[in-house]
Amino acid sequence: MKAEKKWIMSAFMSLMMVAIVGCGSNNNAGSENAAVEKIKFATDASYAPMEFMDTDKIKGFDIDFIKVVMEEAGIDYDVTNTGWDTMLTSVKQGTEYQAGLSSVSITDERKETYDYSIPYFESTNMILVKEDSDIQNALDLKDKIVAIQGATTADDLMSGIMGVDNGNLRRFDSNAVALMELDAGGADAVVADIAIVREYVKNNPDKKFKTITDMENFGSEYYGILYPKGSEWKAKLDPAIKAVLENGKYAEIYKTWFGEEPNLENVLNAK
Amino acid sequence: MDFRFDIVIQYLPVLLKGTLLTIGISIVSILIGSILGLGIGFGKMAPKWYFRWPFHSYINFFRGTPLYVQILIVHFGLIPPFYGKTNALMTAFVALSLNSAAYSAEIFRAGIQSIDRGQKEAAISLGMSSTQAMRFIILPQAIKRMVPAFGNEFIVLVKDSSLLALVAAPEIMYWSNTMKGQYARIWEPYLTAALIYFILTYSLSKLLNYVERRM
Numbered sequence: 283m284k285a286e287k288k289w290i291m292s293a294f295m296s297l298m299m300v301a302i303v304g305c306g307s308n309n310n311a312g313s314e315n316a317a318v319e320k321i322k323f324a325t326d327a328s329y330a331p332m333e334f335m336d337t338d339k340i341k342g343f344d345i346d347f348i349k350v351v352m353e354e355a356g357i358d359y360d361v362t363n364t365g366w367d368t369m370l371t372s373v374k375q376g377t378e379y380q381a382g383l384s385s386v387s388i389t390d391e392r393k394e395t396y397d398y399s400i401p402y403f404e405s406t407n408m409i410l411v412k413e414d415s416d417i418q419n420a421l422d423l424k425d426k427i428v429a430i431q432g433a434t435t436a437d438d439l440m441s442g443i444m445g446v447d448n449g450n451l452r453r454f455d456s457n458a459v460a461l462m463e464l465d466a467g468g469a470d471a472v473v474a475d476i477a478i479v480r481e482y483v484k485n486n487p488d489k490k491f492k493t494i495t496d497m498e499n500f501g502s503e504y505y506g507i508l509y510p511k512g513s514e515w516k517a518k519l520d521p522a523i524k525a526v527l528e529n530g531k532y533a534e535i536y537k538t539w540f541g542e543e544p545n546l547e548n549v550l551n552a553k
Numbered sequence: 554m555d556f557r558f559d560i561v562i563q564y565l566p567v568l569l570k571g572t573l574l575t576i577g578i579s580i581v582s583i584l585i586g587s588i589l590g591l592g593i594g595f596g597k598m599a600p601k602w603y604f605r606w607p608f609h610s611y612i613n614f615f616r617g618t619p620l621y622v623q624i625l626i627v628h629f630g631l632i633p634p635f636y637g638k639t640n641a642l643m644t645a646f647v648a649l650s651l652n653s654a655a656y657s658a659e660i661f662r663a664g665i666q667s668i669d670r671g672q673k674e675a676a677i678s679l680g681m682s683s684t685q686a687m688r689f690i691i692l693p694q695a696i697k698r699m700v701p702a703f704g705n706e707f708i709v710l711v712k713d714s715s716l717l718a719l720v721a722a723p724e725i726m727y728w729s730n731t732m733k734g735q736y737a738r739i740w741e742p743y744l745t746a747a748l749i750y751f752i753l754t755y756s757l758s759k760l761l762n763y764v765e766r767r768m
Contacts, residue, residue, distance in 0.1 A: 367739060370738075392737045395737055395738060432733075432734045452721035459625075459720065
């Protein structure tokens with residue numbers, strides 16, 4: 283009886299092993315085939331107005347932008363809301379999702395792990411403070427309590443100004459919580475992407491906030507599409523992005539979302 | 554899989570600071586939680602339903618809603634009216650203590666009710682008062698039975714404290730999120746955090762085994 287049980291167990295175990303190994307190789311083969319006809323983008327749709335969920339649909343500037351790019355390239359695609367962390371890991375592997383589209387700023391540190399498309403969007407970080415605040419620029423934030431969303435370029439910039447382990451630099455899970463923290467009096471300022479801050483101010487007209495741009499200390503940054511290292515998609519999509527930037531379709535989308543003309547020259551000349 | 558030890562080493566000092574905070578928050582919260590829990594547990598065993606009811610509701614609320622939500626409610630709803638503004642450390646102590654009190658209350662109640670009724674009757678027939686019977690006869694036996702459950706609650710609390718990263722309390726998870734942010738890498742921060750939590754909870758369970766054996 284006992285010996286029989288053992289035999290069944292080992293048979294079961296080897297079956298499991300075969301299944302696991304089998305799944306692994308199947309996945310690889312599947313993704314190679316899929317890569318030929320379709321590209322799957324992962325996104326973190328919690329970044330209005332760039333990408334956000336409108337109930338169960340993903341909307342936003344990036345989503346409209348990728349639509350015209352893929353029309354230009356003539357390639358089938360879809361965009362899935364995976365959240366930020368899953369996007370980063372799965373794009374790095376490149377098997378399930380071949381690219382990340384989520385207002386990802388191009389930074390040297392990230393380039394160690396990923397490839398980027400050509401820049402497609404110019405952004406900067408902006409400071410949001412209460413109306414009676416005496417903060418004038420980014421350097422005034424040095425000894426203040428600053429709320430930011432962790433893992434963003436605002437995090438990099440403020441870590442540079444205040445020190446990465448400064449207790450007054452508070453990293454929150456999302457910009458929404460960081461903005462609540464400012465509102466509740468737990469922070470003196472929030473630093474976030476200009477589009478996010480403007481959207482928040484627009485949606486909260488009765489709250490007494492003031493915005494500060496500081497191009498000297500924050501400067502321009504550019505969003506790119508995120509690819510795994512050595513991805514073939516970069517070469518396929520970069521010409522389409524360039525065409526969309528130059529043929530006026532990009533400016534059209536930009537105007538509908540932000541109500542102004544984009545500075546195309548900066549985007550096209552950015553590295 | 555490439556694993557970059559250099560960024561783990563870069564973050565080690567702050568991760569250790571975060572570990573100390575995690576330990577501090579957990580110890581204080583389990584202490585406050587068990588003191589509150591003792592009161593709430595007795596409250597829930599009160600003979601009259603209208604005395605029982607508030608304690609009953611307290612336990613139901615804190616066991617029945619996610620800690621994630623409780624942290625946000627404490628951080629943005631409970632602390633500002635008292636303190637004037639938000640404070641992540643206060644949120645950490647208050648939210649975890651209140652949460653742990655609900656679980657501790659049930660541990661106390663279960664421990665006390667697990668002691669046979671006959672014990673109390675015998676104590677009273679020996680001439681002890683009800684309070685004396687509780688203090689000298691029932692509680693000492695009950696506490697021995699509560700130790701494993703408290704150990705479990707402590708271990709759960711250590712791991713649950715990771716949710717405090719949500720409101721930027723600089724504990725272990727907070728710093729590994731920071732590491733993740735700087736390098737856009739997943740395995741280094743999360744595996745490091747998992748290892749630290751594992752070391753904490755494993756040594757804790759060893760310690761508890763020792764205490765259990767000695768009792």
